[in-house]
Every structure is written in structure tokens, then in C-alpha cells.
Amino acid sequence: MADEAFREEMTPRERFDAVLDGKSFDRLPINLLLGDHASRVTGIRTSDYYLDPEKLIEAQVAAQKTYGHDLILASSSLLKDLGVKTVVPEDGLPYVEGNLINDEFDLERLEPPGPHKHKNFINHLEALIDALGPDIPVVVTVGGTLSTAAKLRGTENLLRDLYYNPELVHKILHFVVASVIPYINEAYSLGVYFAVFDPVASGSLIGPKQYREYALPYQREIIAYVKKVGARSMLHICGNTSKIWNDMADTGADWLSLDNTVDLEAAKHTVGGRVILDGNIRPADTMFLGTPVDAEENVKECLRKAYDNPRGFILGLGCGLPTNTPPANIHALVAAARKYGRYPLDPELFS
Ligand SMILES: [Zn+2]
Numbered sequence: 001m002a003d004e005a006f007r008e009e010m011t012p013r014e015r016f017d018a019v020l021d022g023k024s025f026d027r028l029p030i031n032l033l034l035g036d037h038a039s040r041v042t043g044i045r046t047s048d049y050y051l052d053p054e055k056l057i058e059a060q061v062a063a064q065k066t067y068g069h070d071l072i073l074a075s076s077s078l079l080k081d082l083g084v085k086t087v088v089p090e091d092g093l094p095y096v097e098g099n100l101i102n103d104e105f106d107l108e109r110l111e112p113p114g115p116h117k118h119k120n121f122i123n124h125l126e127a128l129i130d131a132l133g134p135d136i137p138v139v140v141t142v143g144g145t146l147s148t149a150a151k152l153r154g155t156e157n158l159l160r161d162l163y164y165n166p167e168l169v170h171k172i173l174h175f176v177v178a179s180v181i182p183y184i185n186e187a188y189s190l191g192v193y194f195a196v197f198d199p200v201a202s203g204s205l206i207g208p209k210q211y212r213e214y215a216l217p218y219q220r221e222i223i224a225y226v227k228k229v230g231a232r233s234m235l236h237i238c239g240n241t242s243k244i245w246n247d248m249a250d251t252g253a254d255w256l257s258l259d260n261t262v263d264l265e266a267a268k269h270t271v272g273g274r275v276i277l278d279g280n281i282r283p284a285d286t287m288f289l290g291t292p293v294d295a296e297e298n299v300k301e302c303l304r305k306a307y308d309n310p311r312g313f314i315l316g317l318g319c320g321l322p323t324n325t326p327p328a329n330i331h332a333l334v335a336a337a338r339k340y341g342r343y344p345l346d347p348e349l350f351s
Pocket residue numbers: 199236237238239259318319320
């Protein structure tokens with residue numbers, strides 16, 4: 001719902017590009033990390049959302065019209081195209097069943113998906129972009145390299161391999177990069193942005209040394225490719241990343257989406273001179289369990305900490321928006337972003 005008192009002057013794409021280019025904007029862009037909550041907007045089950053591309057598009061468009069957020073997420077179909085078996089409960093979250101890579105031989109038999117698979121993905125992406133219109137930017141999430149490897153090998157197996165079979169891990173990661181890049185290559189000409197979501201690279205699962213060996217080089221390879229084709233990228237790693245913020249900036253990502261477990265102000269002081277920061281509204285405590293007042297307070301808290309980030313700031317969720325978030329909390333977040341995030345930002349308003 002538009003705040004009548006504030007006439008927006010830019011389209012979401014203009015606003016978002018302005019922040020990425022370090023130019024002035026009408027208000028801070030909002031990155032809701034809104035996935036299957038869209039199913040609640042059109043009143044469908046999550047299984048319909050995940051399994052029927054037309055219903056997914058309808059839901060994402062309806063959600064954007066309802067809330068007015070600035071970025072839409074679209075996932076690449078890489079896992080499905082590789083043959084990963086995903087179970088989609090009738091109204092729950094999808095999960096992976098079984099491991100495609102049980103040993104080295106399984107990996108040797110696997111092939112990166114071919115052009116016929118990409119074509120299907122591009123058709124869905126084009127349909128989403130057509131339905132949203134040219135003013136709404138779409139961010140294609142290509143799986144994080146370590147997280148994709150974990151989906152192929154099994155997370156526990158992969159984390160064990162980091163110690164006992166590093167060679168296999170590197171082979172899988174090379175395979176993941178070779179599989180991801182063609183999707184970027186097919187999609188960038190549609191004017192999309194890219195996001196590397198790498199929850200398994202979290203400081204809660206691996207240490208900084210392992211991040212530098214197993215995550216950073218491969219994330220960097222993907223992000224360098226995005227840069228090479230002239231597109232922009234976001235890097236999101238869940239959990240505590242405070243020891244790797246500078247490494248995350250070293251990937252070359254245009255902006256870092258930070259989890260709500262970290263302190264935005266500390267991130268600003270550590271790495272804010274190098275990269276745009278995005279975050280970090282609490283998805284569970286504020287959005288799912290809280291009230292509209294909590295949402296407004298959380299927006300003000302994020303602004304106090306990072307509105308003056310030297311390289312720029314995007315108001316975003318600390319991690320994915322829970323499916324059953326009460327709509328009133330989302331409206332309150334967006335209204336607060338419009339009220340307090342208006343350019344030029346006035347810290348008196350949110351102090
Ligand atoms: Zn996350």
C-alpha cells in the first residue's frame with residue numbers, strides 16, 4: 001500500500017540502480033527476500049507455488065503489487081536440472097532427499113545441465129519478467145557454491161569431507177561452478193541481477209580458514225563472471241559472518257546481504273567503505289512473531305546502525321521471509337522504510 005504522503009519519484013529499478021551506482025535516490029530500496037510467502041498472497045499451497053510456474057509468477061506479481069517491495073527473487077533451476085530429488089510437502093518447505101554424489105565415481109558420471117534445460121528456465125524467467133514489467137528488478141538466485149555442493153553430497157558428508165577428503169570437495173566445487181555459469185550466461189541479457197546464497201558457508205558451520213579455502217575462491221569465480229557479463233550481484237551468507245566480512249567483499253559482490261545475527265554497525269565500520277550493505281531485519285522475532293510496531297522499530301534500528309554506510313545501504317531482511325509472516329508486519333516494514341528511508345535521510349527521525 002502506497003503511503004499517500006510520500007509520492008515516489010523513482011521506479012524500483014531506478015531506485016535500486018541509483019544505490020548501486022552511489023547516486024541519490026528517492027528512498028532506500030527494500031529487499032524483503034520474499035519467497036514462498038507469495039503463496040499466502042494468492043491463497044495457494046506452497047506445493048502449488050513450487051510445482052506450478054504459472055502460479056508462482058502470479059503469486060510473486062500479486063505480492064509485489066500488495067507490498068511494493070523493490071526486488072523480486074527468482075531461483076535458477078540448477079538443482080532440479082542436475083537431477084536432485086526435492087520433496088515438496090503439500091503446504092511445507094521443500095527438502096532434498098538422498099545424495100547424488102556418494103563417491104568420486106558418481107561425480108564423474110554427473111554432467112552439467114545442457115542447453116535444453118537452460119531453455120526451460122529462461123522461458124519461466126522471461127514470463128516472470130513480462131508479468132512484473134520492466135520497472136521491477138529481478139534477482140536470480142544461483143545457489144551458493146558450497147551450499148549447492150552440500151545439496152549434491154549431503155551437508156554432513158560434505159562438512160566431513162572438508163577434513164578428510166578436500167580433493168573431492170574441490171572437484172565438486174569446480175563442477176558446481178561449471179554448472180552455474182551457463183545459467184548466468186543465458187539469463188543476464190534479460191536485465192536481471194544475480195544473488196549467491198550460501199548458507200553452508202556460514203561462520204556457524206565452517207571457520208574463516210575453511211571459508212577462504214572452500215567458499216571464497218568459488219563464490220569469487222561466479223561473481224567475477226557476473227561482473228564480466230555486465231550484471232550485478234549480491235552475496236548472502238546466513239548466520240555469523242563477522243570474521244569473514246572482508247573476505248566477502250573480496251568476492252567482488254556489489255552488495256552483501258547480512259544475517260540478523262550480526263551487528264550492522266560493526267559491519268559498517270569493518271567493511272562498509274568497500275561494499276554496499278543490505279540487512280538485517282529479524283525474519284523470525286520481528287516479522288513472523290512480532291507486531292507492526294516491532295517491524296517499524298526494527299527498521300529504525302537498522303537505519304540507526306547503517307543508514308550512513310559509506311558505500312550505501314539497502315534495507316533488507318536478515319534472511320528469507322518466513323512463509324506465514326503476518327501481512328500487517330510487512331506493510332508496516334514497507335511503510336517505515338518509506339517514512340524513515342526518504343532521501344536525504346534525516347537521522348533525527350529514527351534516533
Ligand atoms: Zn540466510
